Amino acid sequence: MLIMLSVVALYTICSLNDKYAVSKAKFNGSQLAFLMAVGTVPFLALLLPFFDRTFSLSPLTFVFILLIAACKYFEFSMSAKILSEMSVFELKAWLGITLFMSYFTDMVMYSQSISILKILCIIITAAGLIMIARSGRKKVRYSKIIIPLIIYISVKFGYGFIMKAAENYISSTLTLLFALIVLAVVLIPSAKPLSIAADSPEGRKGVLIVILCKLPNALGLLGENAVAAQSLTNYSFIQPMILIVIFILDLFRKSTRPTGINLIGSILCALGILGFQAAGLL
Secondary structure, eight states: OHHHHHHHHHHHHHHHHHHHHHHTSOOOHHHHHHHHHHHHHHHHHHHGGGSOOOBOOOHHHHHHHHHHHHHHHHHHHHHHHHTTTSOHHHHHHHGGGHHHHHHHHHHHHHTOOOOHHHHHHHHHHHHHHHHHHHHTTTTOOHHHHHHHHHHHHHHHHHHHHHHHHHTTTBOHHHHHHHHHHHHHHHHHHHHOGGGHHHHSTTHHHHHHHHHHTHHHHHHHHHHHHHHHHHOHHHHHHHHHHHHHHHHHHHHTOTTTOOOHHHHHHHHHHHHHHHHHHHHHHO
16 A cells, blocks of 8 residues: 555656646657656666566567557557646546456456445446546547547556566566667657757756656656556556545646536545545455
């Protein structure tokens, strides 16, 4: 639980930074993914001595590395498209769909018994997520982002699933490190690193802000991998918990303060998430 809460705090910072990168710095998907990769790799390399470094020379090892690289590419390239249309808050709401996918995957993979209380909490959370998503429908042009949104949700679920499957071949830390190196190299032609700052309204400041945020991103990724190794369901709850943190932050800002159906949905999400975690302790 402590690791999970730490990941939520770190990823909240990163989520707000991603919105800045898209809305103010105007980075496209390739540029955002490239900066994420090159900014995170040095921090991961420094942290590597403190984490598991299991590595086996198996074809599957390299398959897992490539799959994680693909997941990270689609995550950031799709988020750049999505965040141009909706807020971080609404995007985290949509990611709640992975709750169902991950919980029932955990049940199948680990032969867990059905918990009526947990399913009830997921239903309450889902109801809140739907209300939050509906509250933004007048502003968001879903016709422009429905495909990126589906891909984004799929790769967020797939990331945890792949990391879980890879643990017998390669550690999650090494998988991520090698995947980001591959991603950075592949993206050089499309990201055009030498012109990123010149093409951005924020200039070098924008590049610096985004890269500096990769320290909490690196720590968050390592924590996320640890959570995914324990439970895909807990992994999927990270994003809705970020939703709650952003909701609380928005309460202190008049321009973003939730009202009406958005407020009700946010409260339901909080109750569902807290209830699910409490049910796991019973």
